[in-house]
Amino acid sequence: MSQSRKKSAAPKKIPQDLLDALLNNPYEGLILVDDQGIIRHMSSANEGIYPFTPQESVGRHIHDVSPKSRMDRTIRTGKAEIGRSMILDDKTRVVARFPLSKDGKVIGAAGKLLFMDPGKMKELYERITHLERRLEKYEDELAQIYRTNYSLDSILGDSPDIIQAKRLAEQAAGADSPVLIMGESGTGKELFAHAIHGLSQRDSGALVKVNCAAIPGELLEAELFGYEEGAFTGARKKGKAGKFELAHGGTIFLDEIGDMPLPMQIKILRVLQEREVERVGSNRPKKVDFRLICATNRDLPKLMRQGLFRQDLYYRINVMTLKLPPLRDCRDDIFPLFQHFSRILGREKTPPKILPGVKEILEKYSWPGNVRELRNVTERALIVCRDNAVSPADLPDLSQQEVLPQVIEEKASLKTLMDQAEKKIIEQTLIQASSRAEAARNLGIHRTGLYQKMKKHGIE
Numbered sequence: 001m002s003q004s005r006k007k008s009a010a011p012k013k014i015p016q017d018l019l020d021a022l023l024n025n026p027y028e029g030l031i032l033v034d035d036q037g038i039i040r041h042m043s044s045a046n047e048g049i050y051p052f053t054p055q056e057s058v059g060r061h062i063h064d065v066s067p068k069s070r071m072d073r074t075i076r077t078g079k080a081e082i083g084r085s086m087i088l089d090d091k092t093r094v095v096a097r098f099p100l101s102k103d104g105k106v107i108g109a110a111g112k113l114l115f116m117d118p119g120k121m122k123e124l125y126e127r128i129t130h131l132e133r134r135l136e137k138y139e140d141e142l143a144q145i146y147r148t149n150y151s152l153d154s155i156l157g158d159s160p161d162i163i164q165a166k167r168l169a170e171q172a173a174g175a176d177s178p179v180l181i182m183g184e185s186g187t188g189k190e191l192f193a194h195a196i197h198g199l200s201q202r203d204s205g206a207l208v209k210v211n212c213a214a215i216p217g218e219l220l221e222a223e224l225f226g227y228e229e230g231a232f233t234g235a236r237k238k239g240k241a242g243k244f245e246l247a248h249g250g251t252i253f254l255d256e257i258g259d260m261p262l263p264m265q266i267k268i269l270r271v272l273q274e275r276e277v278e279r280v281g282s283n284r285p286k287k288v289d290f291r292l293i294c295a296t297n298r299d300l301p302k303l304m305r306q307g308l309f310r311q312d313l314y315y316r317i318n319v320m321t322l323k324l325p326p327l328r329d330c331r332d333d334i335f336p337l338f339q340h341f342s343r344i345l346g347r348e349k350t351p352p353k354i355l356p357g358v359k360e361i362l363e364k365y366s367w368p369g370n371v372r373e374l375r376n377v378t379e380r381a382l383i384v385c386r387d388n389a390v391s392p393a394d395l396p397d398l399s400q401q402e403v404l405p406q407v408i409e410e411k412a413s414l415k416t417l418m419d420q421a422e423k424k425i426i427e428q429t430l431i432q433a434s435s436r437a438e439a440a441r442n443l444g445i446h447r448t449g450l451y452q453k454m455k456k457h458g459i460e
Contacts, residue, residue, distance in 0.1 A: 029113035035106060037062045037072045046113070074099050074109045150194035156340055157333040161325035165192070168322050173199035178272075178317045181295040183324030185434045186372030189295040190255065192322060197251040202291050205250025208243050213256035213437045220264050222280050225271075231281025244277045247290040257317070258298030258309065259441070265310045272316050292317065297438075327367040327374060335359045337371065341378035348388045357392040365398040369432035376431060423457040426450070430459070 023030060024043045032041040039062055042054040050057060050065050057065045062072065074081065080098035100108040152166050172179045173196045181189045190209070197207045215223050222231070226242030243252060254260070260268065271277055272292065276285040294317045303309035327334060338358075343351045367373055381394040426443070433439035440450040454460075 031057075031062070031071070031111040032100075032108060033062050033071050033075070033111075034108045035075055037075065039065060040108070049113075069111070071097055071109050071111055074111075075106055078106050150191045151198050152195045155188060155191050155195060156337055157330055158336075159325070159330035159333050161330055162333065165322060165324055166195075168320075169196050170199060172196050172320045172322065175320070176201070176291055177319040178292040178294065179320045179322060180318045181293065181322045181324065182300075183295075183297060184326050184368075184370055185297045185432065185438060186370030187324040187326060188371055189297075189324060190253070192324065193251075193253045193255075193293045193295060196293060197253075197291070200251070200291065202250050206247055207251050207253060208247040209253045209255060210243050211255045211435070213259035213441070214435060217261045217264065220261070221267065224264075224268075225277045226279040228279050228281035231279070239279060239281075242277060242279065244271060244288050244290060245286065248288050249290075251291040251293055254292070254294045256296060256298075256438070257294040258296035258300055258303060259437075262308070262310065265313050269310065269313045269316060272313075327370040331363055334362050334367070334374065337374055338362055338378055341375050342382060342390065345375075345379050346382055346388070350388065352382060352385065353389040355389055355391040358390055358395065361392055361395055361398055372434065373431055419457070422453065423459065426453060426457065427459060 023032075023041060024045070026045050028043070029046040029049065030041070030043040031039060031046065033039050039057050039060055042050075042057045042065075044054055046054055046057075052060065052065055062069045070081065070084075074097045078099045078101070080096070082096045082098070084095055084097070095111060095113055097109060097111045099106045100110055152169060155162070155166060157163075169192050179193075179196060181192055183189050193209075194207060197203060210224065212220070222240075222242070224243050226240050226245055227236075228239040229237055231239070254268075271288070274285070275289065276287050278285050300309050300314055300318075304311050304314060327337075339351075339354065342354065346352050362374075362377075369376070377396060377398070380396060381390045385391065385394040426439075429439045429442055430436070433442060436450060437447055440447040443450065445453075
């Protein structure tokens with residue numbers, strides 16, 4: 001039988017027994033009055049609440065049964081009142097009143113007790129309070145995860161280039177435009193991103209960091225935009241919010257954006273233009289409000305010429321540029337930074353003593369790994385030094401000689417010499433890089449290849 005025949009065969013009127021069951025259901029106290037306020041029906045659930053029984057109430061005016069009723073006002077104004085409190089039988093009740101109309105004219109009104117038992121209202125209130133507390137707890141945890149860890153005061157250095165960079169960061173924080181932070185690995189790009197967010201009007205929102213080089217390309221879309229339940233094998237139940245959603249009202253920091261795959265660059269451009277995201281597996285766009293900060297240690301104009309970075313995306317993210325100087329251009333900051341790291345990394349209660357000769361060695365080195373490498377060197381020196389005093393002998397070999405001439409002086413086979421050179425090159429590259437992914441890229445090999453060579457040479 002067709003759907004249309006099924007519908008036509010259905011009764012046009014509600015069966016009386018079904019209507020009676022609805023009007024007298026035990027889960028709500030229902031009262032119907034006509035346009036004169038005369039009670040035409042009172043359900044049996046109202047038994048014991050009013051001075052008259054439901055049968056005695058029918059035919060009486062609503063005010064004779066419930067003097068404080070506002071049903072007559074509902075008839076007069078034609079406006080509903082939902083969720084109002086009312087004292088009945090010396091107990092607080094939650095009621096709803098709404099007009100009944102026909103052909104645009106109010107012909108009566110209905111009143112319902114939404115909670116017959118005041119305890120139910122208390123139970124609902126307690127559940128809402130519990131949910132609000134859980135929400136506050138999750139919001140606090142989220143704020144801890146995505147909080148701002150650094151300010152401009154956290155960025156040390158008195159060289160002119162550092163002072164200028166901090167001044168530009170302060171100016172950038174005053175606007176809501178995208179910021180592109182450029183600089184070699186280890187120059188403090190993330191610290192500046194934290195500082196800009198902390199000084200901005202979005203400081204109460206989250207600072208969500210994404211390392212574009214550390215996330216495999218096939219997972220980057222789901223990480224940035226989120227996904228719906230069942231979007232792919234292994235997708236989390238109820239889906240997952242993406243980084244852009246988490247950054248709503250705050251800042252998203254796209255670190256190493258120069259390593260973002262071209263297909264993803266197109267999608268990022270759309271998000272920046274439309275200010276909306278679509279989760280993987282969904283076709284419903286969601287509006288997002290965020291501030292964008294990007295960082296890279298790569299030459300983006302060169303990548304554009306090579307067709308590896310979109311020109312339109314470059315101009316979209318490069319509204320304000322912040323170029324961070326390498327440590328070798330801030331020679332006067334090297335030793336003060338070493339002293340600072342010695343104080344915060346030292347295992348003793350008193351700061352370590354820096355013996356003569358250390359300062360000269362540190363200032364002569366070129367620091368290809370910048371501040372990150374300087375911190376690593378400081379930590380190593382504090383581990384190997386004796387009596388809480390750092391001497392030149394406690395520093396690693398910071399000479400700038402080439403690797404190969406050092407090992408050729410040894411008498412060994414060509415394979416042994418090549419292995420020695422390869423090991424030293426990998427160790428130095430790992431020190432200078434911010435991650436193993438970056439080290440592999442700098443060496444021109446895949447990350448899997450880097451892991452294999454590290455295992456081969458016993459590099460941790």
